Amino acid sequence: MEHLINSNVKDIEISGIRKFFNLVAKYDDVLSLTIGQPDFPTPTHVKEAGKAAIEMNKTVYTPNAGIPELRKAATEFVTKKYKMDYDPETELIVSIGASQGIDIAFRTILEPETEVILPGPVYPGYEPIIKLCGAIPVHIDTRETGFQLTADLIEKNITEKTRCIILPYPSNPTGAALPETELRKIADLLQDKDIFILSDEIYSELVFEGKHQSIATLPGMREKTIVINGVSKSHSMTGWRIGLVFGPEYVMKQMLKVHQYNVSCASSVSQYAALQALTTGINDAEDMKVQYQERMNYVYGRLGEMGLEVVKPSGAFYLFPSIEKYKMKSFDFALKLVEEAGVAVVPGSAFSELGEGYVRLSYAYDMQTLEKAMDRMERFLKNL
CATH class of the missing domain: 3.90.1150.10 (Aspartate Aminotransferase, domain 1)
Known part of the structure; x- marks a missing residue:
């Protein structure tokens, strides 16, 4: 069969x-x-928080979007670190790692035959999900631009079918990041276009020079952008599987339905460990x-x-x-x-x-x- x-x-x-x-x-x-x-x-204090959650029997279902304390801590974390402003009640979902966050984002915004622009070379986790949605990945060659997906490259590849643009920076596999000047050019290009941005910022805490900046903080971009983050890379918690998905309320209320029927909620124990990571361990x-x-x-x-x-x-x-x-x-x-x-x-x-x-x-x-x-x-x- x-x-x-x-x-x-x-x-x-x-x-x-x-x-x-x-x-x-x-x-x-x-x-x-x-x-x-x-x-x-x-970090030891994060592991201890996970152990304490088990001992206190915090091992039941949580709200679909995550425990309120973690959602509040996560929004405060990105505000302090990157000047991003999100409502913990309506604009954040705690996912099972960044990977599941990417999955529910694509399944919410993509339809068959729509196109997704992404840089190449690129992390291999995006294309399969795009294809599972019946959408079409459009890889853009960034080898001549220091592995940066520039506004000029994006503009040349936008079509009437373009539904989303992926900005995976800092990048896996290249380590490249987008400077503020290029982010602003991309924001200017997309101001009047009905195109989503999926900004994968899982490595945001591992930027060597200066501070990470999200395109979601630029004028007109917040309402178009879904931000993927989490604690896997920043707090060495890959196996705990906690991702964070930020976005405008109109998108997130639809995404929450996909998340709910997909996994119900992220691990309760892992959520309490992540709460410790984003508060006491804010600078870990x-x-x-x-x-x-x-x-x-x-x-x-x-x-x-x-x-x-x-x-x-x-x-x-x-x-x-x-x-x-x-x-x-x-x-x-x-x-x-x-x-x-x-x-x-x-x-x-x-x-x-x-x-x-x-x-x-x-x-x-x-x-x-x-x-x-x-x-x-x-x-x-x-x-x-």
């Missing part, structure tokens, strides 16, 4: 990141720089960010010494060096690197066709691991 399975589901594939991660698991003595996950433990990301920047500078410098072209990241914890000069497919290069040097990175092709000719490596690993991996990679390239 396989022919009865939804064709949209059969047409999508498992993430290329996970595919390669699973592939290299069978090799011994491999230093893996593949998964985008903080290597820091969840600062120490992690300092270490990430040190690691980034080290790996960026080593890659440059190896002769690899790479755009210096503005945030997140990824580098995306070009391997085009070796005249190899990114998958073949990455597999050879595993087999001959014992270092695992992610083929750029996992991030759309526009990622071909690159590899992504995560520096969310301790310095000892990074030093060993760079030494191995340098020897590998010398013999390639």
